[in-house]
Amino acid sequence: MISTKKHVQQLAALLHQKGINDVIISPGSRNGPMINTFVGSGLFNCRNVVDERSAAYFAMGLAQALKKPVVIVCSSGTATLNYAPAIAEAFYLNIPLIVITADRPEYWINQLENQCINQKGIYSNFVKKEYNLPLEESETELWQAAREINECLNAAVSGKPAPVHINVPLEEPLHDLLDEELPIIKAIDTKKSVLEIDKASLNKFAAELNASKKILILAGQQNPDLELEKLLAAFTEKTGALVLKEHLANLTDESFCGSIDTMMAAILEEVPADFQPDILISFGGHFVSKALKQFLRKNKAGQHWHLSPANDHYDTYQSLTEVVQTDAKTFFSQLIPEVSDKNTAYLQRWTTKENEVNQLRDKYISDSRFSDLKVIAEVGQYVPENSVVHLGNSSPVRYALIADWTTNTTFLSNRGTSGIDGPMSTAVGYASVSEKINTVLIGDLSFFYDSNALWNNYIGDNLRVIVINNGGGNIFSLIKGPGESPAFNKHFYAENKFKALGIAQTFGLDYLSAENETELKNSLAELYSPTRKKPTILEVFTDAEVNTKTFRGLFKFVKQ
Template identity: 75%
Template sequence: MISDKKHIQQLAALLQQKGISDVVISPGSRNGPMIHTFSGSGLFNCRTVVDERSAAYFALGLAQANKKPVVIVCSSGTATLNYAPAVAEAFYLKVPLVVITADRPEYWIDQGENQCINQKGIYSNFVKKEYQLPLGETETELWQAANEINQCLNISLSGQPAPVHINVPLEEPLHQLADIDLPVVIEINEPQNIPAIDADLTQKLVDEINNSKKIVILAGQQNANKELDTLLTAFAKKTGAVVLKEHLSNLNSTQFCGNIDTMMAAILNDKVEDFQADLLISFGGHFVSKSLKQFLRKNKACAHWHLSPANDYYDTYQSLTRVIQADAASFFSHLHSKIFTQESPYFQRWKNKEEEVIGLQNKYVETLPFSDLKVTLELARRIPEYSDLHLGNSTPVRYALLANFNTTIRFYGNRGTSGIDGSLSTAVGFASVSEKLNTVLIGDLSFFYDSNALWNNYVGKNLRIVVINNGGGNIFSLIKGPGESPAFKQYFYAENKYSAAGIAQTFGLDYLCADNETNLNTALNDLYHPGRKKPTILEIFTDAEVNTNTFRGLFNFVKQ
C-alpha cells in the first residue's frame, strides 16, 4: 500500500529507477505520504531516526559508506531547519543527499498555521538545485514535476556530488492509501563524463611542469584510491615533486610527506625561501593544518593549479592561477608520459626535514605524561588493521596529525564545515553498513552535543567510540587568544563535569574507562578484543592543563 498522492508516487518511482534506495525518515504527519510510499512499496531500505539533525548526519555517513545518494525525509516546520547543519556539511564535503521536506500548501505560509514556516530556498546556499513540487496533479503538472525531479537527481551526481532539495507542499487528507505499484515514469539521463584536457592545454601544462624546479602537490581530504596512490607516486618520482598529505587524504606512499604541522614549526627556523614552491598543485578537500595554510599564503607559489571535476575556484592559498577540470587520477595519468624526468634537491630537502622532525618528535614523546597526545599515540599503535577511523573535530583531528597509523586504516571526518555537531551521527550512519571495525575518536563536548546519534536502532556491534574527556573545550587553550581571556573558563572552555557512563547505559552500549596509562592499556585490550560483540564507549579522562603544556611543548621542542 502506498500513498494516493501522484506526485509522491512519481518521485519515489524516479528515485527507484535511478538506483537510489536508502531512505532515512524522521517521524511526522505532514510527511506521511512519503513515509507510506517509501515503506509501503517494498523497494527502499528505510531507516527511522527521530532527531532530524542527527538523521541528516547519519544519512551523510551512510552515503559516504555506500558511495551513492541517500534520501532524507522529514515533516514541515523546524524539522526542516534541523537538517541544515548536515546539508551544509554534505555540500562542502561533496556528498550527495536528496533532501525531501514536507510542507503546508503555500496559501498557509505566514497565516498562523501549525508547523508552518517559509521553506522555499531554505537551503539555497548549500544545495546544487532546489525544486518545489506543485500541488495540482494535472497531466501537465506531473510532466513538469517529473522533468524537474530528473534534473535534481542528475545534478546531485554530476561534476562534484552535492545535496539537492525537493520541497513537497501537501494538502489533507495525508494518509489515504492505494493498493497499486509505483508508476513507470520517463527517466532522463545525462552524461557524467568530464571533458578531456585538450592538446594545447596539455602542452602548456607539460612545459610549465618541466620548467618548475620546486613543485608542491597538496592532497586534500578524499576517499582512499589505490590507483591515485600509484599514479601520484610515479608522477612525484619523475618530477621530484613534494606531495604533502594528511591522514584524511588516505594516501600511503612513503614518497609523500606527512607530519605537516611539526614540519611547519621546524621550517620557520630555516631559510623559508628554500621551501617555497614554484608550482603548487592542489586537489581534494580541506587541509586541517592551519600552519601550512599560513605558510603557503605568506610564501606564495609563482603558479597554483587546482584540480576540480566541478571547476571549483578554490583559492585557499591566495595564489590561484589555473583551474583544471579533471579528477586527480586522470590528470596525473594523462601527463605522466609527457613530462621529463628530473633530479630534485627540493624533494630531498623536504624529506630530510621530515626525518629530522620525526626524530625530534620521537625523542620528545619518550617522557610524555598521560595526556591527550599520549592517548592518541597509543590508540594509533593499537587500533586494528583494516579499520575505519572517524576523527572528531577540534582537538582529535589535530592530535591525529601527530600520530603514525597503520597504512591499512581509512580515515573519515566532517571537515567540510568542521563543526563538532554531527561527527558521531555521521560515524554511526557509516558504520551501520560497514563490514569493518569502525572507531570514532571524539572529544567530550562533541560527544555530548551529538549523543542523540545513539538514539536509533542502527548502532552496529562494529562501533568503538573513544571519548577523550578533558573536562571541556581544550582546543581553546591550545590556540592563541582564548586562553588568555578572562572569559576563558566559562565561555570558551565550557567546563564539563559529566561522564559518558550514563549515556552508555541509556542506549545499551558497553562502557569502559581509563585515567592513567596502565588503565588505558587494559581498556584498549578490552576494547579491541576479538570477542567483543557490542558497540562500546571507552571514556578516557585527561587533565586539561597537562594537555596544553604537552601540546605546546612538542612544538617548542621542534622549533628549538
C-alpha cells in the same frame, strides 16, 4: 500499499528508477504520504531516526559508505530546520543527499497554522538545486514535476555532487492508500563528460614542470583511491615532486610527506625560501593545518594550478594562476609520459626534515606526561589494520594528524564546515553498512552534543567510540586568543563535569575507562579484542592544563 498522492508516487518511482533506494525517515504526520509510499512499495531500504539533525548526519555517513545518494524525509516546520547543519556539511564535502521535506499548502503559510513555516528556499545556500512540487495534480503539473524531479536527482550526482532539496506541499487527507505498484515515469539520464587535457595545454604543463626544480603537490581530503595513489607515486618517482598530505587525504605511500604541522614549526626556524615551491598543484578537499596555509600564503608559489572537474576557483593560498578542469587521475596519467627525469633535491630536503621532526616527535611523546597527545598516539597503534577512523573536530582531528597510525586505516571527518554537532551521527551512519571496525575519536563536548547519534536501531557491533574527556573545550587553550580572555573558563572552555557512563547505559553500549597510561593500554587491548562483539565507549580522562603544556611544548621541541 502506497499513498494516493500522485506527486509522491512519481517522486518515489523516479528515485527507484535511478537506483536511489536508501531512505532515512524521521517520524511525522505531514510526511505520511512519503512514509507510506517508501515503506509500502517494498522497493526501499527504510531506516527510522527520530532526531532530524542526527538523521541527516546519519544519512551523510551512509552516503559516504555506499558511495551513492541517500534520501532524508521529514515532516514540516522546525523539523526541516534541524536538517540544515548536515546539509551544509554535505554541501562542502560534496555528498549527494536527497532532501525531501513535507510542507503545508502555501495558502496556510503565516496564517497561524500548526507546524507551519516558510520552507521555500530554506537551504538555498547549501543545495545544488531546489524545487517546490505543485499542489495540484493535473496532467501538465505532473509532467512539469517529473521533469523537475529528474533534474534535481541528476544534479545531485553530476559534476560536483551536492545535496538537492524537494519540498512537497500536501493537503489532507494525508493517509489514504492504494493497493497498487508505483507508476512507470520517464527517467531522464545524463552522461558523464570526459575531462581530458588538450594536447597544447598538456605540452605547456609538461614544459613548465620540466623547467621547475621545486614542485609541490597538495592532496586534500578525499576518499581512498588506490589508482590515484599509484599515479602520484609514479609522478613523484619520475619528477622528484613532493606530495604533502594529511591523514584525511587517505594516501599511504611512504614517499609522501604527512607530518605537516610539526614540519612547519621546524621549517620556519630555517630558511623558508628553501621550501617555497615554484609550482603548486592542488586537488581534493580541505586541509586542517593552519600553519601550512600561513606558510604558503607568505611564501607564495610562482604558479598554482588547482585541479577541479567542476572548475572551482579555490585560491586558498592566494597564489592561484590556473584552474585545470579535470580530475587528479586524468591530470597525472596524461602528464607522466610527458615529463622529464627527476630533480630530487627539493623532495629530499622535505623528506630529510620530516625524518628529523618525526624522531623528535616520537622522543617527546615518549617522555611526556599522560595527556591527549600521548593518548591519541597510543590509540593510533592499537586501531586494527584495515579499519575506519572517524575524527571529531576541534582537538582530536589536530592531534590525530600529528600521530602515526596503523597501516591501511581510512580516515573520515566532517571538515566541510568543521562543526562539533554531527561527527558521531555521521560515523554511526557509515558504520551501519561497514564490515570494518569503525572508531570514533571525539572530544567530550562534541560527544555529549551529538549523543542522540546513539538513539536509533542501527548501532552495529563494529562501533568503537573513544571519548577524550578533558573536562571541556580544551581546543581553546591550545589556540592563541581565547585562553587569555577573562571569559575563558565559563564561556570558551565550558567546563564539563559529566561522564559518558550514563549515556552508554541508556543506549545499551559497553563502557570502559582509563585515567593513566597503564589503564589506557589495558582498555585499548580490551576495546579492540577480537572477542569483543558489542559496540563500546572508552572514555579517557586527561588534565586540560597538562594537555595545553604538552601540546605547545611539542612545537617548541621540534624547532631545535
